[in-house]
Amino acid sequence: MGAEKVILVTGGTGLVGKAVEYVSKEESQPGERWVFVGSKDADLLSLESTKALFEREKPTHVLHLAAQVGGLFANMKLKVEFWRNNIIMQDNIFQACKDFKVEKLVSCLSTCVFPDKTTYPIDETMIHNGPPHSSNEGYAYAKRMVDMQNRLYKEQYGCNFTAVIPTNIFGPHDNYDLEDSHVIPGLIHKCYLAQQKGEPFTIMGSGKPLRQFIYSRDLARLMIWTLRSYPEADPIILSVDEADEVTIGDVAMAIVDAMNFTGAVEFDTSKADGQYKKTASNAKLRKYLPDFKFTPFKEAMRESVQWFVDNYSSGNVRGVKL
Structure with missing residues (x-):
């Protein structure tokens, strides 16, 4: 019997976290323990609190869903907060995953990271091709840094870190x-x-x-597949077909x-x-999972x-x- 896999899900009380919890009960494998945490369990803006969480749970895998998110008007009004709080959270999670030798980290981006002026369909290679829409630039630039961090940590430390980019998500617990x-x-x-x-x-x-709208429980299934099987550091768009x-x-x-x-x-x-x-292309996803049914x-x-x-x-x- 192999060592226990402990999968820590940050943002575990939100829309996607609740969907992952729902699906993980159906798709849990022997030797896996799922841990879902919200803001009451740890302050991810504090490195000390983040490391205490990792010390307590000893995760082998992390699905990082926690973020400061909001609608259009919040994004326009609080650009600095959306930038700073997401950057700090990401940095703390990346540091903790490296220090605790986490086997796999999957972070969650958004299609709003893509350039405002672009061609369609957008794909994973286009993230850094121009500025995002000015209305949510604080959030978008912060989340773009996840892609850069994944590559830097892989290059310098050999870390197995990656990111998913869902299209518009909906479902229970929104x-x-x-x-x-x-x-x-x-x-x-x-x-x-x-x-x-x-x-x-x-x-x-x-x-x-x-x-393009993706049902949260479909997204959860794809995120669990990403955590277990997706081999690249480069991000992958998780979306329904065009x-x-x-x-x-x-x-x-x-x-x-x-x-x-x-x-x-x-x-x-x-x-x-x-x-x-x-419009986003899911060609990379379909290359890996041609028969996935949404x-x-x-x-x-x-x-x-x-x-x-x-x-x-x-x-x-x-x-x-x-």
């Missing part, structure tokens, strides 16, 4: 704050309230922009169907649409909406003030 959430949880919350109040469901913008891109209007109608919403649906075209498309979008949306409805009154749904 942040549903009406002011500061991402598009799907915000629309789920708005549709639910419109249903309760008998009011129209209003979507900001024309509904025409295109996005053919599965959907419009924001499609998203809204999938929520309407899942919620059995019977009221009026309106698009407020006086509001800006934002970037029209951010959960159909409408099925994933039904599960996500049902989780929100079931948990709305519990007081445990992030971003919901009862």
Whole structure:
């Protein structure tokens, strides 16, 4: 019997962490112990607290999901905090993984790290080809540094560190704050309230922009595969196929169907649409996993909406003030 694998998941109480916890129960292998930690378990902005966590849990593998994240307005207002806090967290995790001889570290980036002015589809080679969009440059530049750190630690210390780049994520345990959430949880919350109040469901913008959405539990399966099997230091985009891109209007109608919403649906075209498309290529992922099956979008949306409805009154749904 081999030595125990201890897999430490930072950000273990968030959208992706909860999905990894859910999937790890189905896909755990003999000799694996999964440890999910949140901000109450360790302050990752403190090197001392981070090292104490590693001393306590003695991880052999780390999935680093913890980050300072937020919606558009938070990113625009707090660029320095998004830069500093993510850089400090990353640096502490990298140092601890090196010092404690962690076998594999997988960090999580975002497609917003890519240049604002680019060609589509974007792929893993294009991260550093130009500045990111100015609205989230603090976060984006901080996360770009993960890619650089992975290469530097491999070159100097031989560390097996890498990163994944998911497209837009949705699923249970999201942040549903009406002011500061991402598009799907915000629309789920708005549709639910419109249903309760008998009011129209209003979507900001024309509904025409295109996005690739990945269900959090599909992403969790791919992250676990990355942790166990992906051999490169260079990052890998985790995304549905380009053919599965959907419009924001499609998203809204999938929520309407899942919620059995019977009221009026309106698009407020006086509001800006934002970037029209951010298409990412999953060619590298398909090279490794040609047969991976993603959960159909409408099925994933039904599960996500049902989780929100079931948990709305519990007081445990992030971003919901009862």
